[in-house]
Amino acid sequence: MQRQPEPELMEGRQQVQAYAAADFGAGDAHTLGLLAGLIDxxxxxxxxxxxxxLGCGPGNITLRLAKAFxxxxxxxxxxxLEMLAVAEHRAKALALNVEFRCCDLRSLDGLRADLVTSNSLLHHLHQPDLLWRTTAVIAAPGCRVLHRDLRxxxxxxxxxxLQQRHLSDAPSLLIRDxxxxLAAAFEIQEVEDQLHEAxxxxxxxxxxxxxxxVVSGLVK
Ligand SMILES: C[S@@+](CC[C@H](N)C(=O)[O-])C[C@H]1O[C@@H](n2cnc3c(N)ncnc32)[C@H](O)[C@@H]1O
Structure with missing residues (x-):
């Protein structure tokens, strides 16, 4: 099946509310487990x-990171901005110390990260090498990297x-998204080619x- 890109940013209020209300808890907990395994x-x-x-949305992974570390x-x-308003509200309610930055990955600089992660971001990018370049730019030596996305x-x-199996009974907006x-996501071979090229x-x-x-590795 040919890739069909979707808009990069999720900015519609209803779209953001439907996403923020969905329960991704099991997958999010699994991502934290993968990060712990990588660090081990x-x-x-x-x-x-x-x-x-990166592409933190309503903070599902960000807040778990702040709790775990x-x-x-x-x-x-x-x-x-719409996504970050939810993320900030949640961080405040949980009294977690998290910094949120509203910016495009293309204008992210000045950071030195020891761990870079993303969940469900890659498929949004029109030019996927943006994720690999951004990760490399902000990575400190020894940085751990873990990017998880749909395929x-x-x-x-x-x-x-897949939709019937995993999302048969959900708000129509969430099913549409x-x-x-899924249609905008990459195949494993495509991601391997992207990494090789980068x-x-x-x-x-x-x-x-x-x-x-799941893409994982270490920046030397
Ligand atoms: C599907 S959501 C994933 C949210 C979160 N990571 C999670 O695990 O639930 C993807 C997010 O990436 C953001 N995004 C997409 N392209 C971006 C870009 N070029 N720069 C910054 N954010 C971007 C969207 O606005 C959206 O909030």
């Missing part, structure tokens, strides 16, 4: 690390089945269950 394999982070969550400086980045099913039938996201061929790309892929 690659050695402890510095004592007061900087952790950056209370000694860290945690920064969530998103180009959507594109091979056919429209397979896409229909899930289907658009000089990041040592990072691994692995499938996760029937609809995700």
């Amino acid at each position: 394999r690659t050695g402890a982070l510095p004592p007061t690390p900087t952790l950056v969550d 209370p000694e860290a400086r945690v920064i969530g980045v998103d180009g959507s 594109r099913p091979p056919t429209m039938d397979a896409l229909d089945q 899930f289907r658009a996201s 000089g990041l061929g040592s990072w691994t790309v692995e499938p996760e269950d029937d609809r995700y892929l």
Whole structure:
């Protein structure tokens, strides 16, 4: 199936509210587990690390990072003011110390991250190398990297089945966005090619269950 890009930013109020209200808890907890595994394999982070969550949306992963790493400086980045308003509200309600930056990945600089992560961001990007370049630009030496995203099913039938299996009973806006996201996502081979082209061929790309892929690695 050919990739069908979708808008990069999620800015519509109803779209943001539907996304923020959805329960991604199991996947988010799994992502934190993957990050813990990566740190276990690659050695402890510095004592007061900087952790950056790109395309943080309503803060699903950012807030979990702040809870799991209370000694860290945690920064969530998103180009959507509407998303960040939800994220900031949640951080405040939980009394978590998180910094949010409203900017496009293209204008992100001046950061030195010890860990860079993203969840469900790559498929939004019109030029996927933006994620790989941005990660490389903000990574401090030894930075841990973990990007998790949907992967594109091979056919429209397979896409229909994924939606039936995972999101048959949900608000129509969420179903529409899930289907658009699957169609905009990349296949594992495409991501491997992107990494190779970016000089990041040592990072691994692995499938996760029937609809995700996980990129992980270390910046030397
Ligand atoms: C599907 S949401 C994922 C939110 C969150 N990471 C999560 O795990 O639920 C993708 C987010 O990436 C943001 N985004 C997409 N392209 C971006 C860009 N070029 N610069 C900054 N943010 C971007 C969107 O605004 C949206 O909030």
